[in-house]
Amino acid sequence: MLAIDQIISLKTEIQQAASSLGFDLCGIAPAATPVRDRDKYLEWLGKGFHGEMKYMERPEHADIQQLLPGARSVICVAIIYNTPHPKSIECNDPERGWISRYAWGEDYHESLKNRLKLLVDAIRKIATEPFDARICVDTAPLLERALARAAGLGWIAKNSCLIHPKKGSWFLIGEILTTLALELDQPSPDHCGSCTRCIDACPTVAIVQPGVLDATRCISYFTIEVKESIPEEHRAGIGRHVFGCDICQDVCPWNRKAPFTVLDEFQPRTFNQGNDARTSPPQEKTSSFNAPLEWLASLNEEEFRHFFRKSPVRRARYRGLLRNVAVAMGNSKVKKFLPSLRCLANHPDPMVKEHAQWAIRKIDSDDC
Ligand code: B12
Ligand code: SF4
Ligand code: SF4
Incomplete structure (x- = not known):
């Protein structure tokens, strides 16, 4: 002892x-x-x-x-x-998809x-x-x-x-x-006070009570954990998120002066854009931070495995990421995505196909 x-x-x-x-x-x-x-x-x-x-x-x-x-x-x-990269709530480009901060590296x-x-x-x-x-x-x-x-x-x-x-x-x-008996620390006191910013900002009303998250409404759950179809009624709330969600932390005042890591492993990955980004000459650099949706939609399975090797994004799997990209494209209402979506609508995976068809209908319905 x-x-x-x-x-x-x-x-x-x-x-x-x-x-x-x-x-x-x-x-x-x-x-x-x-x-x-x-x-x-x-x-x-x-x-x-x-x-x-x-x-x-x-x-x-x-x-x-x-x-x-x-x-x-x-x-x-x-x-x-x-x-030191902007928050999701500061980036509103509908042509780009949001991968959550923890998953950039x-x-x-x-x-x-x-x-x-x-x-x-x-x-x-x-x-x-x-x-x-x-x-x-x-x-x-x-x-x-x-x-x-x-x-x-x-x-x-x-x-x-x-x-x-x-x-x-x-x-x-x-x-x-x-099994070691170590000197214990004291639990931390709560500092949320009367603030409700996260509850008010959650786009899918997933925080059903202070401290209680109904995961089945959370964007992080839909884009990472759900392996099959995302119920239609939940697709609009997902916005342009393609993997996870940071909103309830972005709006938190305690993150205003949050420190940065110096570790390389958490920095966003950069990729060379192109049809075969590994072999084509370097073109515009793109990255896991605020990634272009068109680029994500163009990845084949091998490229997905290569770019997201040892990345948390692998958890969504290739078909899951394409599904999420289709939803984000549909929500963007950006017409230039129609050719990419038509390609995804011919995808052999029925889940990807169905989400792409939904997105096409969503963009088309904006005509009237
Ligand atoms: C399942 C899971 C998810 C699910 C469900 C999240 C959830 N809130 O339960 C989903 C997929 C949605 C998810 C999302 C995210 N996750 Co997650 N997730 C987990 C996991 C594996 C289990 C969480 C769990 O036990 N949930 C069960 C519920 C009951 O627990 P709880 O939410 O912590 O609830 C406690 C309190 O809220 C309190 N409580 C409950 N009811 C009430 C009622 C009142 C009145 C009060 C006062 C308190 C209270 O008691 C509960 C028990 O302690 C943990 C890892 C782990 N093994 O713990 C990571 C973990 C929680 N996730 C993590 C992260 C980073 C995320 C995301 C930020 C990722 C992202 N960017 O998309 C989001 C954040 C979403 C959010 N606001 O929580 C980190 C959190 C780090 C941190 N600083 O908090 C963890 C700890 C992983 C890790 N090892 O670092 N996650
Ligand atoms: S992670 Fe996003 S969807 Fe989930 S509770 Fe927070 S703000 Fe809501
Ligand atoms: S935004 Fe931050 S401080 Fe405010 S209630 Fe939510 S978690 Fe607490």
Whole structure:
């Protein structure tokens, strides 16, 4: 058993190691999901707010001990992905599609996991007793925001994101569950006050109550998680989003002065436009930031795999991205998209075809 001064110095050393590995925040929570959050999660599931995300129904969500028997602490970390590019609400070009900010560069799952593995290695060198550890980033059934709040990394805000008073909310979180008993942090207080900007700005009215998101109305859910047809009544609300949505964070006053990352992995990717962009001579550079819809619609499957290699966008899959692009083109009402949409309307995939036909009807109906 460690003495109290050893516990305190171990925590400080862990935080220093986390910072040197590129993490922007690091705090310690008890190894138990707070009861209030577990109840809210069960209520959320009961209302069917998770929709098609069946992975959200895994019962271990409420029980950290099932994930790591003997766990005593959770080391929570956050990494900022914000870069100095305009917000989605500042870019209104209907000819371009919005990929959400976290998805402009590399997929964070691998890079966070690798950093967390290095952090575990570093802790093994400084801890005076053996311990078990398990790394989690997004995919494990954990209420990550609830744990991060308990670790003092921020408050769960009305838009349901975790916000830190100095860092804003443009960050991703990960955890190390451990059998080590570490000095705990205090949960962060709520700073939303009377503000309701995110609730008012959400185009699909997905924030049904402060802190409660009906995912089945969220643009992020439709464009990333839904694998088949997007119900027609929800297509107009998607606007020009082709992967995820940033609006409820864009409007948040706590993000006004949010810091930027210096990490290359989160910077937007650039591509050379052209029919075969890998072999044709360099033409106009395009990027994952505010990408031209026509260019996205022109990608073949091989090009999609090449351009979005190790990118979060891969989660939507090729057919899902084309579906989203067709919806965004339809919503734009831009007539010059008709030739691209006619190509997509001949696509062998019936889902892509149907969304392109819908978009053509939508643009044509604007004639009268
Ligand atoms: C499923 C999921 C989604 C779903 C559902 C989102 C949701 N709000 O549940 C969809 C696809 C819509 C989604 C979207 C996004 N996601 Co997501 N997602 C997840 C995932 C895998 C699970 C979230 C979850 O447990 N939901 C269940 C609900 C019940 O939990 P909750 O929303 O956190 O609710 C808590 C509070 O709101 C509170 N609460 C509930 N009811 C009430 C009622 C009252 C009155 C009060 C006061 C509180 C309260 O208690 C709940 C439990 O703690 C997590 C990773 C993980 N394993 O945690 C990432 C995660 C939450 N997502 C993340 C990100 C980045 C996003 C997007 C920004 C991506 C994008 N740009 O499109 C958007 C943001 C949308 C938003 N406003 O939340 C990050 C969030 C980082 C942060 N700073 O908060 C996470 C943590 C991934 C990560 N490892 O970094 N996501
Ligand atoms: S991510 Fe977009 S659609 Fe989802 S709750 Fe926020 S503003 Fe609404
Ligand atoms: S916009 Fe306002 S209410 Fe919404 S999360 Fe930010 S501070 Fe809270």
